[in-house]
Amino acid sequence: MIVGIHHTGLVVPDLSAATAYYGAAFNLRPVLQYETSSNREADARKLFGDIGTIKVAMLAGENGFLELFECTDQAPSPYQEKPVNEQGITHVCIQVGDMDSIFEPAVAAGARPIADPLDLGTGNLYCYARDPFGNITELEALPIADKSWAPWLAHVSFSTPDIGPMADFYGCLLGAEPRARIQLSNNPKGDALTGLRDVAVKGAWIMTGSFQIELWSYEHPRTTPRETPVPLSAPGWQHIAFEVENIEAEVHRLETAGHSFMTGIMGNGNALYTYLRDPDGNAVELIKFSGDASSFSLSARPNHQRVADVEARVRG
Ligand SMILES: [Fe+2]
Numbered sequence: 001m002i003v004g005i006h007h008t009g010l011v012v013p014d015l016s017a018a019t020a021y022y023g024a025a026f027n028l029r030p031v032l033q034y035e036t037s038s039n040r041e042a043d044a045r046k047l048f049g050d051i052g053t054i055k056v057a058m059l060a061g062e063n064g065f066l067e068l069f070e071c072t073d074q075a076p077s078p079y080q081e082k083p084v085n086e087q088g089i090t091h092v093c094i095q096v097g098d099m100d101s102i103f104e105p106a107v108a109a110g111a112r113p114i115a116d117p118l119d120l121g122t123g124n125l126y127c128y129a130r131d132p133f134g135n136i137t138e139l140e141a142l143p144i145a146d147k148s149w150a151p152w153l154a155h156v157s158f159s160t161p162d163i164g165p166m167a168d169f170y171g172c173l174l175g176a177e178p179r180a181r182i183q184l185s186n187n188p189k190g191d192a193l194t195g196l197r198d199v200a201v202k203g204a205w206i207m208t209g210s211f212q213i214e215l216w217s218y219e220h221p222r223t224t225p226r227e228t229p230v231p232l233s234a235p236g237w238q239h240i241a242f243e244v245e246n247i248e249a250e251v252h253r254l255e256t257a258g259h260s261f262m263t264g265i266m267g268n269g270n271a272l273y274t275y276l277r278d279p280d281g282n283a284v285e286l287i288k289f290s291g292d293a294s295s296f297s298l299s300a301r302p303n304h305q306r307v308a309d310v311e312a313r314v315r316g
């Protein structure tokens with residue numbers, strides 16, 4: 001069984017600056033920091049390439065984690081400003097009850113909003129903001145939520161040339177159908193939010209046990225397919241990780257369904273992980289915690305049911 005989205009992996013040029021930014025902006029706090037090397041094992045080289053030392057920080061929020069990487073032996077990547085319609089993981093969404101409670105701290109910490117927060121007609125406020133290295137976090141304020149709640153993770157967003165195969169893959173992984181589908185076009189506020197012109201886009205959401213997967217397919221300006229999969233060491237949002245209860249059982253289930261894994265099961269006794277790619281070539285990690293590592297489980301987060309609670313309020 002899949003417990004939920006555990007973390008999203010973000011490759012940054014400066015781990016300590018990124019840790020400071022995500023702490024000040026969104027109250028995500030480091031709970032684990034270590035150094036490793038991609039040269040240590042063949043499976044790690046397959047994922048990251050021959051890049052040498054990797055510094056890692058796991059940042060914890062109310063209901064999940066971000067995993068930050070700095071590839072210290074690589075030349076630091078310049079500020080990168082990928083458009084939101086480019087194929088891949090485009091953003092992670094942070095929700096709150098009160099936009100001012102994150103917008104101002106994020107801007108003070110160095111966030112660059114594409115536009116000021118705006119209402120697309122749902123009563124919620126939305127803002128795509130770039131971190132100091134150019135990666136996007138979505139800030140979303142829901143009037144239905146309590147203003148006193150600390151920021152929580154709401155979804156991981158992918159842009160894809162075709163929602164169908166992605167919805168099938170994540171549907172098979174999670175045993176869930178998309179819960180909502182929408183189409184947007186001729187919406188000047190959508191253009192302002194995304195920083196694109198004449199946006200026409202289809203969207204779908206799939207609930208996991210923690211927070212949601214969001215799929216967008218831009219028909220204009222069109223999301224074009226990538227030529228080759230991107231290594232996990234490339235700058236930006238590069239992988240999504242799902243916590244599982246039984247990693248061997250999930251590998252068997254997915255292999256039986258026709259999916260092949262990039263690696264064997266790696267890690268030590270208390271944290272085991274393995275990787276495959278989704279139909280768009282995005283890296284997908286399965287991770288299992290036990291024993292001493294159980295404190296990293298989603299169930300140990302103070303508000304691991306936050307998104308389900310919000311959904312229940314929305315449904316009334
Ligand atoms: Fe989003």
Ligand SMILES: [Fe+2]
Pocket residue numbers: 007009067239241285
């Ligand atoms: Fe990871």
